[in-house]
Amino acid sequence: MRGAIAVLAAAGLTVLAACASSSSSGTTGATTSAAASASASPSVTASGSASASSSAAGSGAPASGGTLTVFAAASLKATFTEMGQTFQEQNPGTTVTFNFAGSSDLVTQITSGAPADVFASADQNNMTKAVDGGVIDGTPVNFASNTLTIVTQPGNPKGIAGFADLAKPDLQVVVCAPQVPCGAATQKVEQNTGVTLTPVSEESSVTDVLGKLANGADAGLVYVTDAKNAGDKVTEVPFPEASAVVNVYPIAPVKGGPQPELASKFIELVTGPDGQQILSGAGFQPAP
Amino acid sequence: MTTGAPAPARRRRRAGTGSGLPAWVFAPAVLGGIFIVLPLAAMLARVQWSQFWTLITSESSVDALWLSLKTSTASTILCLLLGTPMALVLARAQFPGLRLARSLVLLPLVLPPVVGGIALIYTYGRLGLIGSYLEAFGIRIAFTTTAVVIAQTFVALPFLVLSLEGSLRTAGRRYEAVAATLGANPTTVLRRVTIPLVLPGLFSGAVLAFARSLGEFGATLTFAGSLQGVTRTLPLEIYLQRETDADAAVALSLVLVVVAVLIVLATRGRGSEGAL
Numbered sequence: 001m002r003g004a005i006a007v008l009a010a011a012g013l014t015v016l017a018a019c020a021s022s023s024s025s026g027t028t029g030a031t032t033s034a035a036a037s038a039s040a041s042p043s044v045t046a047s048g049s050a051s052a053s054s055s056a057a058g059s060g061a062p063a064s065g066g067t068l069t070v071f072a073a074a075s076l077k078a079t080f081t082e083m084g085q086t087f088q089e090q091n092p093g094t095t096v097t098f099n100f101a102g103s104s105d106l107v108t109q110i111t112s113g114a115p116a117d118v119f120a121s122a123d124q125n126n127m128t129k130a131v132d133g134g135v136i137d138g139t140p141v142n143f144a145s146n147t148l149t150i151v152t153q154p155g156n157p158k159g160i161a162g163f164a165d166l167a168k169p170d171l172q173v174v175v176c177a178p179q180v181p182c183g184a185a186t187q188k189v190e191q192n193t194g195v196t197l198t199p200v201s202e203e204s205s206v207t208d209v210l211g212k213l214a215n216g217a218d219a220g221l222v223y224v225t226d227a228k229n230a231g232d233k234v235t236e237v238p239f240p241e242a243s244a245v246v247n248v249y250p251i252a253p254v255k256g257g258p259q260p261e262l263a264s265k266f267i268e269l270v271t272g273p274d275g276q277q278i279l280s281g282a283g284f285q286p287a288p
Numbered sequence: 289m290t291t292g293a294p295a296p297a298r299r300r301r302r303a304g305t306g307s308g309l310p311a312w313v314f315a316p317a318v319l320g321g322i323f324i325v326l327p328l329a330a331m332l333a334r335v336q337w338s339q340f341w342t343l344i345t346s347e348s349s350v351d352a353l354w355l356s357l358k359t360s361t362a363s364t365i366l367c368l369l370l371g372t373p374m375a376l377v378l379a380r381a382q383f384p385g386l387r388l389a390r391s392l393v394l395l396p397l398v399l400p401p402v403v404g405g406i407a408l409i410y411t412y413g414r415l416g417l418i419g420s421y422l423e424a425f426g427i428r429i430a431f432t433t434t435a436v437v438i439a440q441t442f443v444a445l446p447f448l449v450l451s452l453e454g455s456l457r458t459a460g461r462r463y464e465a466v467a468a469t470l471g472a473n474p475t476t477v478l479r480r481v482t483i484p485l486v487l488p489g490l491f492s493g494a495v496l497a498f499a500r501s502l503g504e505f506g507a508t509l510t511f512a513g514s515l516q517g518v519t520r521t522l523p524l525e526i527y528l529q530r531e532t533d534a535d536a537a538v539a540l541s542l543v544l545v546v547v548a549v550l551i552v553l554a555t556r557g558r559g560s561e562g563a564l
Contacts, residue, residue, distance in 0.1 A: 201515050212430075212431075215414065216419070
């Protein structure tokens with residue numbers, strides 16, 4: 001009975017996978033198997049978010065070189081997509097597919113057996129979870145860091161000058177919840193500065209914080225890279241206390257990944273000068 | 289071939305289902321049933337029973353459940369107040385553009401909730417169509433419990449309208465016509481004939497709206513925000529807990545499933561024949 005059910009579930013998922021666009025077939029396949037093998041995992045629904053991942057497959061690349069599958073934190077989407085293109089140019093014949101999602105979702109998928117080659121996390125915590133789960137090969141390498149910054153409505157109409165100003169009672173401030181990395185960083189800044197915020201909302205991702213600014217909130221706390229990415233939809237107010245709370249991004253090859261050589265090559269690219277240049281262009285700081 | 293013709297009929301009778309359906313229909317039907325039940329069973333298997341009670345009685349969990357029940361009740365009442373007249377108009381009135389009106393009313397049913405949330409931001413948000421005027425009067429909707437109720441009502445209203453309209457059409461207008469010829473005015477007909485006639489449909493519509501409100505996630509997350517005790521309903525709490533504590537997320541999911549099952553049983557238990 002159990003076997004029959006598993007076959008049934010797999011068949012259903014195959015149908016679903018077939019419905020997905022062909023451009024991200026590599027990623028979809030990975031997601032599907034994660035869901036299939038993780039039928040007991042509560043976070044399986046989260047793999048749906050992975051379908052939003054993009055593929056960096058180059059046009060007309062021959063299939064002989066193999067496909068590298070990279071699971072990376074959502075905040076790395078722009079930079080890693082660019083690096084994927086660089087990687088394909090440097091290694092003709094290879095294809096890089098990405099699965100961009102929240103780091104904790106990615107850990108769940110990888111520990112559930114998703115065939116990833118590389119895992120890049122947005123914080124140490126989730127990488128530690130992956131290492132503890134026995135799915136990481138070797139020691140993770142830190143490749144970038146990110147700090148918090150204040151974003152306000154365009155032009156900063158409330159005249160927010162620093163972190164302490166966010167505690168003013170008439171301000172609507174939106175932050176990340178302490179459960180997610182950006183919220184944990186916010187909490188540390190609060191502890192360091194002794195300023196207690198009374199946010200109107202604690203979001204589960206930076207994207208949602210930025211979304212609430214569109215909803216009319218006065219200010220939010222996001223990463224420098226997110227503020228840069230949001231362009232002129234927000235005004236950034238950097239504050240000095242942010243530099244004391246640094247969020248570090250680690251990367252590591254996944255144990256048993258189908259492409260171990262390509263994986264280490266990709267990690268070399270990320271940690272090497274080309275990768276670092278792309279990252280700093282997006283506002284990331286080098287790893288401490 | 290001629291002798292073979294009665295055979296399927298006999299076999300059908302032998303299957304003893306009394307449904308008059310060909311036997312092969314049951315295979316995909318059972319498959320579909322497994323498709324729905326299997327994930328729930330898989331989740332159940334993951335519940336850490338030893339910590340279950342501690343997990344679901346934590347302060348944030350209780351706040352979230354309580355907020356969910358409060359806001360869902362409020363939005364169900366709003367749905368009844370707004371949706372009942374809507375269903376009456378759609379089922380009984382005749383005017384040009386009726387079809388279009390019905391399609392528009394049912395729109396939230398097919399919209400992804402996130403899209404609904406975005407639309408609500410641009411309506412009631414601080415910089416929104418109505419929100420900017422409300423702001424002038426010092427009324428702020430975004431980030432309040434009111435925003436949660438608005439989001440839930442927006443997505444749940446079509447369920448009530450659809451369910452009730454179906455009941456109204458099934459009930460027909462004969463009794464109403466009779467009551468009218470006996471001299472009852474339209475309000476009396478509505479109060480004494482129409483509404484009692486479709487009460488089961490009204491009930492199941494309200495229960496459906498409540499259930500949809502309880503499960504609302506996307507529009508709330510996008511429009512209302514997420515703050516414990518104010519806007520963080522049970523689905524949002526589950527989504528957040530999942531980041532750090534998968535066990536707590538599973539435990540809370542089970543609570544939501546139990547509430548949902550109770551709701552479904554409630555509708556099936558109270559004669560909802562014909563409605564949906």
